[in-house]
Amino acid sequence: MSRSVEIEFRLNGVVRRAAVRADMSALAMLRDVLGLTGTKYGCGEGECGACTILVDGASLNACLLFAVDCDGREVTTIEGLANDPAAQRLQRAFAEHGAVQCGFCTPGMVLQAGRILARAGQPDRATIQRGLEGNLCRCTGYKKIIDAVEAAAKERAA
Amino acid sequence: MTVIERATLIGKRVPKMDAPEKASGKTRYIHDIDVSGQLWGKILRSARVHARIRRIDTSRAKALPGVHVVLTAADVPDQRPIGVNKDHPALKGDKVRCVRDEIAAVAADTEAIAQAALALIEVEYEDLPVIADPEAALAPGAPVINEKHADNVAMRFDYAHGDVAQGEAESDVVVEDSFKLHYVTHCCMGVSGVIAEFDASGNLLLHSNTQVPFLHKREFAEILGIDPGRIRIVQPPIGGGFGSKLDIYPFEIIAVYLARAARRPVKLVYTREEEFLASPTRQPVILRLRSGCRKDGSLTFRSVETLHDNGAYTSWGATTPFVMMQTFSSLYRVPHCKYHTTVAYTNNPYAGSFRGYGNLQATFAVESHMDKLAEAVGMDPLAFRLRNAQDPGEVTGQGMTFKSCGFKDCLRSAAERSGFLARHAEYRAAQGAGGRVKRGIGIASMLHVGGGACGTILKLDDFAHVTLMTGASEIGQGSETVLAQLVCEELGLPLSAVTVVNNDTDITPWDVGVHASRTTFIAGNSAIGAARKAKAKILAAAAKKTGVPEGELDLVGGFVVRAASGEAIVELAKLLRGLHFSDKAELVMTTHYYEPPSVHQDKGFKGDVSAAYAWATQVVEVEVDLDTGIVKMTKVTGAHDVGRVINRLGIEGQIEGGVVMGQGYALTENLVIEDGRVKNPSFRDYKLVTAPEIPEMDLAFIETMDGEGPQGAKGVGEAPAICIAAATANAICNATGVRIYELPFTPEKVYRALKGVAPKVAWRTRAAA
Numbered sequence: 008m009s010r011s012v013e014i015e016f017r018l019n020g021v022v023r024r025a026a027v028r029a030d031m032s033a034l035a036m037l038r039d040v041l042g043l044t045g046t047k048y049g050c051g052e053g054e055c056g057a058c059t060i061l062v063d064g065a066s067l068n069a070c071l072l073f074a075v076d077c078d079g080r081e082v083t084t085i086e087g088l089a090n091d092p093a094a095q096r097l098q099r100a101f102a103e104h105g106a107v108q109c110g111f112c113t114p115g116m117v118l119q120a121g122r123i124l125a126r127a128g129q130p131d132r133a134t135i136q137r138g139l140e141g142n143l144c145r146c147t148g149y150k151k152i153i154d155a156v157e158a159a160a161k162e163r164a165a
Numbered sequence: 166m167t168v169i170e171r172a173t174l175i176g177k178r179v180p181k182m183d184a185p186e187k188a189s190g191k192t193r194y195i196h197d198i199d200v201s202g203q204l205w206g207k208i209l210r211s212a213r214v215h216a217r218i219r220r221i222d223t224s225r226a227k228a229l230p231g232v233h234v235v236l237t238a239a240d241v242p243d244q245r246p247i248g249v250n251k252d253h254p255a256l257k258g259d260k261v262r263c264v265r266d267e268i269a270a271v272a273a274d275t276e277a278i279a280q281a282a283l284a285l286i287e288v289e290y291e292d293l294p295v296i297a298d299p300e301a302a303l304a305p306g307a308p309v310i311n312e313k314h315a316d317n318v319a320m321r322f323d324y325a326h327g328d329v330a331q332g333e334a335e336s337d338v339v340v341e342d343s344f345k346l347h348y349v350t351h352c353c354m355g356v357s358g359v360i361a362e363f364d365a366s367g368n369l370l371l372h373s374n375t376q377v378p379f380l381h382k383r384e385f386a387e388i389l390g391i392d393p394g395r396i397r398i399v400q401p402p403i404g405g406g407f408g409s410k411l412d413i414y415p416f417e418i419i420a421v422y423l424a425r426a427a428r429r430p431v432k433l434v435y436t437r438e439e440e441f442l443a444s445p446t447r448q449p450v451i452l453r454l455r456s457g458c459r460k461d462g463s464l465t466f467r468s469v470e471t472l473h474d475n476g477a478y479t480s481w482g483a484t485t486p487f488v489m490m491q492t493f494s495s496l497y498r499v500p501h502c503k504y505h506t507t508v509a510y511t512n513n514p515y516a517g518s519f520r521g522y523g524n525l526q527a528t529f530a531v532e533s534h535m536d537k538l539a540e541a542v543g544m545d546p547l548a549f550r551l552r553n554a555q556d557p558g559e560v561t562g563q564g565m566t567f568k569s570c571g572f573k574d575c576l577r578s579a580a581e582r583s584g585f586l587a588r589h590a591e592y593r594a595a596q597g598a599g600g601r602v603k604r605g606i607g608i609a610s611m612l613h614v615g616g617g618a619c620g621t622i623l624k625l626d627d628f629a630h631v632t633l634m635t636g637a638s639e640i641g642q643g644s645e646t647v648l649a650q651l652v653c654e655e656l657g658l659p660l661s662a663v664t665v666v667n668n669d670t671d672i673t674p675w676d677v678g679v680h681a682s683r684t685t686f687i688a689g690n691s692a693i694g695a696a697r698k699a700k701a702k703i704l705a706a707a708a709k710k711t712g713v714p715e716g717e718l719d720l721v722g723g724f725v726v727r728a729a730s731g732e733a734i735v736e737l738a739k740l741l742r743g744l745h746f747s748d749k750a751e752l753v754m755t756t757h758y759y760e761p762p763s764v765h766q767d768k769g770f771k772g773d774v775s776a777a778y779a780w781a782t783q784v785v786e787v788e789v790d791l792d793t794g795i796v797k798m799t800k801v802t803g804a805h806d807v808g809r810v811i812n813r814l815g816i817e818g819q820i821e822g823g824v825v826m827g828q829g830y831a832l833t834e835n836l837v838i839e840d841g842r843v844k845n846p847s848f849r850d851y852k853l854v855t856a857p858e859i860p861e862m863d864l865a866f867i868e869t870m871d872g873e874g875p876q877g878a879k880g881v882g883e884a885p886a887i888c889i890a891a892a893t894a895n896a897i898c899n900a901t902g903v904r905i906y907e908l909p910f911t912p913e914k915v916y917r918a919l920k921g922v923a924p925k926v927a928w929r930t931r932a933a934a
């Protein structure tokens with residue numbers, strides 16, 4: 008076993024410390040050390056997007072990020088968006104547009120969709136589709152997820 | 166007078182009840198649950214494909230700090246084999262037969278320690294010849310894979326109606342081809358996992374994602390030699406099912422063995438790689454089809470032979486012929502039909518059940534031939550299909566009776582919406598013209614069955630809140646919401662007044678599990694039955710209290726009202742409280758068991774197996790790049806006979822998801838297995854369809870209002886994936902003039918076929934050769 012390293016970072020708005028092994032992924036830290044299970048393990052190798060988190064505002068696959076590399080940074084998980092109006096708008100749109108089935112991909116989709124909307128004010132469908140390319144969903148066929156993101160973008164503009 | 170407006174939820178776009186929970190990341194899947202005192206389980210799988218185990222030494226693993234238990238087959242001497250053929254011990258002792266084989270298991274304080282312990286287990290193998298091809302497995306003198314089946318035959322099916330020789334004699338045109346269908350796997354986004362714990366009295370609690378909790382309970386009781394009453398299965402929300410959780414698998418039993426030995430709860434969760442290696446696949450099939458018709462386009466006969474690669478053990482994949490034969494015998498009117506299957510043991514991974522259950526494979530072949538026959542007699546593909554399509558009232562050679570049947574409407578609707586005929590003619594005419602990208606359009610249809618029985622318990626509390634206890638688990642498909650809608654409709658309540666409990670065998674009534682697109686139909690009828698009994702009880706009480714005759718009362722918007730005027734008489738909650746506190750206290754709690762009016766098949770596989778049959782037609786449009794072989798699916802038009810739409814949002818989502826799963830089956834997904842080894846156990850190399858690649862989708866619902874269905878509805882869950890590959894094959898042929906008989910349509914395969922350098926699949930059984 009490799010030795011632990013003490014890191015300090017801002018998680019969902021709150022500064023916190025954690026002792027993590029040098030070889031631990033941010034995903035394992037969030038889930039197993041800090042007990043935040045909204046971030047999902049789908050593949051562990053950057054292929055599915057179920058583990059999407061925001062680090063200093065950019066979306067990343069937590070499974071590819073070392074926990075130690077969170078040191079000094081600002082990390083946001085799905086749990087951290089509970090009071091975020093933009094995220095709530097998206098979550099509502101996901102429910103209303105039938106974008107959730109088993110729901111396993113959904114937290115990652117919501118975070119990624121939030122990034123797409125933050126980057127482009129009024130993304131067209133193709134931009135949304137490209138933005139979601141790294142997030143796999145086995146249930147919905149993506150259409151309703153794209154619909155939801157589009158609707159949230161429109162609602163924001165209105 | 167207060168008049169209560171009647172509002173219905175049926176046919177509306179109703180968001181799933183659990184969507185907010187899931188979208189906020191609060192839902193706890195099996196991976197997210199930890200129980201106190203829990204250990205982590207890990208499984209050591211075989212390093213060889215087919216070998217004798219000479220020696221296993223676990224001493225170094227046992228000595229690792231943090232390791233509690235290491236088990237091998239020697240530690241569980243009287244294992245009861247599992248699987249459809251009861252040919253599968255959870256821990257393998259003297260022999261391994263495929264790369265999935267579990268030979269040891271560890272329970273340790275952490276996942277990392279358990280993983281480290283696996284590396285310390287020493288195994289000495291003696292290799293045996295590998296049989297990776299079902300044809301080779303059937304050759305005389307082939308090495309035996311499963312000792313109880315010396316001929317390597319796991320199962321055989323023979324079906325016939327009519328006389329195919331006579332049918333052939335009456336034919337003007339006969340075509341014959343071989344088809345080859347590949348391995349794909351479910352790829353549920355949530356990997357497999359289980360938590361097993363025993364209480365101090367030896368009762369077992371399993372947190373499990375099984376789709377068949379009650380069948381599981383019985384199996385576990387037999388495996389452990391304990392009373393089934395001492396087993397409780399709790400199902401946390403599931404990260405995708407699609408049929409994968411329909412069988413009992415070694416990892417679940419191993420977790421129980423570990424928990425029993427360690428006297429601690431054990432959690433065992435797969436990695437994604439393990440999920441690819443060790444979870445079930447769709448049944449691979451080699452198929453030979455011979456079909457004929459008359460000049461007027463009427464089908465004369467169909468003769469089918471298939472060879473199924475069973476893998477090393479027998480799971481549900483081996484039984485897919487049950488469903489396949491329905492498509493061969495009854496999708497179209499075929500006067501003479503014969504079907505023979507051999508399911509052969511090999512050293513490959515075994516297939517399980519997967520959404521569509523053999524029907525994708527059968528439909529692929531049948532619909533390819535429908536196009537070929539149409540072409541041979543000079544009819545367009547639509548007219549040829551309409552000529553042979555089933556009508557309501559038809560009784561097929563296999564004994565199915567189609568009470569409601571919107572097949573012809575599906576054909577017409579999908580063709581019309583997509584402009585099928587004009588495009589088909591146009592693209593065909595353009596085949597010879599220049600240009601790098603060719604467009605094509607193809608059509609295919611499907612028939613699917615549903616069955617089983619289901620119980621419901623329904624209770625109303627003194628605030629008129631309903632708890633619906635059903636054995637029908639929610640696997641993401643939205644059954645919870647549909648069942649709640651049906652109950653609300655009967656009791657005149659809003660959706661928020663219903664809680665559905667469907668995940669605990671100590672509470673829910675017996676059920677055969679979620680499969681065969683059955684939940685809406687069967688569980689829906691069961692829920693309606695319970696709700697109607699509750700309503701009768703409530704109205705009787707209200708009549709007694711108010712003096713208004715029962716027949717003139719109804720339940721609307723949370724009130725007992727006069728049926729004719731909608732005038733509110735008494736608030737439902739108040740009436741219920743009155744019942745609870747009267748001297749003859751009465752609870753409104755009802756049960757209903759629904760058994761559909763279907764019959765079991767006889768020995769010749771004949772009988773009306775389903776109370777209702779689902780129909781669909783899908784039209785697929787593609788662009789084929791002649792220089793690269795890349796096929797792009799541009800549009801799918803689907804027309805589905807769903808009986809009636811209960812939740813439009815839910816049913817669209819089911820169909821869209823199925824279409825894209827079908828797209829993956831047709832174009833991108835391929836679990837490559839070579840010499841028994843899985844070559845691409847990761848999403849990097851196993852390509853799921855991604856968001857930018859989906860086709861435009863246009864869906865139409867044909868509402869045939871099935872007389873037996875809940876509010877007229879039929880099952881739909883499996884239907885949408887079934888015809889996509891078949892329609893794609895027809896579309897590629899329409900675009901290029903080249904027919905491909907093997908899936909998936911990868912750029913390489915298509916390119917070779919276009920260049921005429923792909924060997925055509927040619928397969929014959931030994932007997933026929």
Ligand code: FES
Nearest residue numbers: 049050051056070
């Ligand atoms: S778990 Fe990180 S991308 Fe799949």
Ligand code: FES
Nearest residue numbers: 109110144145146
């Ligand atoms: S909803 Fe199941 S994986 Fe996306």
